[in-house]
Amino acid sequence: MPIRFLLGDEERTLDGVSPTLTVLEYLRRHERRTGTKEGCAEGDCGACTVVLSEPDGGGGLKHRAVNSCIQFVSVLHGRQLTTVEDLAPDGALHPIQQALVDKHGSQCGFCTPGFVMQLYAGWLEGVLTDRQSVKDWLAGNLCRCTGYGPIVDAGLEAATKPASKDTGNTAKRLDALADGPMLAMGEGGSQVFAPRSSDELAEVYAAHPDAVIVAGATDVGLWVTKQHRQLRTLIDVTRVKDLAVVEEEAEGLTIGATVSHRDATAALAKLHPDLGELLRRFASIQIRNAGTVGGNIANGSPIGDLPPALIALDALLTLRRGNERREIPLEDFFIAYGKQDRAPGEFVESVFVPRLSGDQRFACYKLSKRFDQDISAVMGAFLMRLDRGKVAEARIAFGGMAATPKRAEQAEAALVGSAFDEMAVTKAVGALAKDFAPIDDMRASAAYRLKAAQNLLRRFHLESVAEKPATRVLELAP
Numbered sequence: 001m002p003i004r005f006l007l008g009d010e011e012r013t014l015d016g017v018s019p020t021l022t023v024l025e026y027l028r029r030h031e032r033r034t035g036t037k038e039g040c041a042e043g044d045c046g047a048c049t050v051v052l053s054e055p056d057g058g059g060g061l062k063h064r065a066v067n068s069c070i071q072f073v074s075v076l077h078g079r080q081l082t083t084v085e086d087l088a089p090d091g092a093l094h095p096i097q098q099a100l101v102d103k104h105g106s107q108c109g110f111c112t113p114g115f116v117m118q119l120y121a122g123w124l125e126g127v128l129t130d131r132q133s134v135k136d137w138l139a140g141n142l143c144r145c146t147g148y149g150p151i152v153d154a155g156l157e158a159a160t161k162p163a164s165k166d167t168g169n170t171a172k173r174l175d176a177l178a179d180g181p182m183l184a185m186g187e188g189g190s191q192v193f194a195p196r197s198s199d200e201l202a203e204v205y206a207a208h209p210d211a212v213i214v215a216g217a218t219d220v221g222l223w224v225t226k227q228h229r230q231l232r233t234l235i236d237v238t239r240v241k242d243l244a245v246v247e248e249e250a251e252g253l254t255i256g257a258t259v260s261h262r263d264a265t266a267a268l269a270k271l272h273p274d275l276g277e278l279l280r281r282f283a284s285i286q287i288r289n290a291g292t293v294g295g296n297i298a299n300g301s302p303i304g305d306l307p308p309a310l311i312a313l314d315a316l317l318t319l320r321r322g323n324e325r326r327e328i329p330l331e332d333f334f335i336a337y338g339k340q341d342r343a344p345g346e347f348v349e350s351v352f353v354p355r356l357s358g359d360q361r362f363a364c365y366k367l368s369k370r371f372d373q374d375i376s377a378v379m380g381a382f383l384m385r386l387d388r389g390k391v392a393e394a395r396i397a398f399g400g401m402a403a404t405p406k407r408a409e410q411a412e413a414a415l416v417g418s419a420f421d422e423m424a425v426t427k428a429v430g431a432l433a434k435d436f437a438p439i440d441d442m443r444a445s446a447a448y449r450l451k452a453a454q455n456l457l458r459r460f461h462l463e464s465v466a467e468k469p470a471t472r473v474l475e476l477a478p
Contacts, residue, residue, distance in 0.1 A: 065122075137155070210344070379398065382395075402438070411457065415428045
């Protein structure tokens with residue numbers, strides 16, 4: 001089964017190409033669509049932004065902007081790929097392009113196609129409602145030449161123009177292209193499979209337990225573009241629909257492994273506003289559109305933002321191998337750097353996040369050099385339950401402080417049984433030095449990390465008192 005998709009309105013069939021060919025390389029070298037640029041080849045700068053569209057299940061289309069530099073061509077199967085060339089096929093500028101001209105939003109022009117496509121996606125989705133929303137939307141697009149003011153002005157200007165609606169014909173064409181057997185393609189000693197259900201995934205992974213599972217490719221893509229690794233077998237899970245579901249229950253949320261960070265945001269924000277704010281600062285729109293909750297967990301990175309928060313919330317992980325499933329506390333999944341409790345052929349199926357009870361207090365904080373689109377130096381999450389003025393339960397988890405996301409067991413023990421006052425917090429702050437021995441790296445020094453973690457615990461205490469002081473920048477704004 002070859003890769004079948006729409007490039008603009010034209011049908012394309014891809015076979016006999018490397019499964020690790022990126023969408024960007026395909027566009028530039030195979031289609032000669034050079035409007036899409038390579039700036040960083042790691043999903044950071046947004047110059048390569050394109051729009052992927054797929055049926056939404058209701059007769060319409062769901063659109064998402066992604067970084068084409070780290071997406072492999074298998075992601076195109078059964079979808080529509082729109083590039084900057086598609087916006088002005090007859091030479092007449094699209095409203096987004098015209099707004100950038102009118103507002104003087106371009107200088108050298110290298111990054112401009114990426115800005116155009118990102119704004120185009122926002123225009124289609126109707127999310128460019130005010131200046132802050134445009135800024136948030138463009139956080140994943142960088143420009144070295146100009147100030148961002150004119151570009152934001154262009155986004156606001158374009159938002160006043162009505163977005164076109166698909167009549168449903170494109171969705172039907174895409175359904176027809178994806179109809180048939182599971183995508184399975186190979187070339188040059190490499191192969192890729194794209195299962196459409198968790199049962200198909202379990203079967204394929206059992207047959208190829210050494211395969212690399214690819215969802216958003218926000219990390220695996222860099223293995224190819226930066227490390228030039230040769231990947232023999234890939235399993236693309238972006239079409240596994242039954243794992244792309246968030247189930248809200250009275251006890252909590254069950255988040256399927258292929259739910260994107262963006263699709264998980266609203267449900268997690270309902271659990272606690274800090275989770276929504278955390279995901280607002282999680283990379284960029286393009287990365288949140290592609291990266292998945294399951295991928296962020298299975299990756300096992302010590303600096304992944306979501307696992308510490310979910311560990312503090314006592315999340316449970318469901319793993320599947322063939323027809324067998326097992327459930328473990330999320331914190332037990334991370335064994336050592338680069339090593340997780342996952343057998344060959346076993347994959348992350350879902351994560352269950354309990355709801356907070358009325359007597360629990362929770363907060364999570366991300367510290368990074370930039371506010372937007374930056375990897376954390378320290379990520380801290382805190383959950384506490386008081387009973388008659390004393391700490392009955394304490395769960396404190398950090399990212400960036402050890403080789404894995406890890407709980408601060410010594411600090412927790414220093415708090416439990418004590419009043420949640422400054423004396424207990426001071427004792428717990430000292431215990432953090434026994435819990436962690438962080439390292440120096442490009443993001444922060446070991447001394448900074450330890451001091452920052454200690455201060456985050458103090459901040460959590462300050463925000464928990466009855467007359468809490470202002471501790472957040474947004475609270476200080478008029």
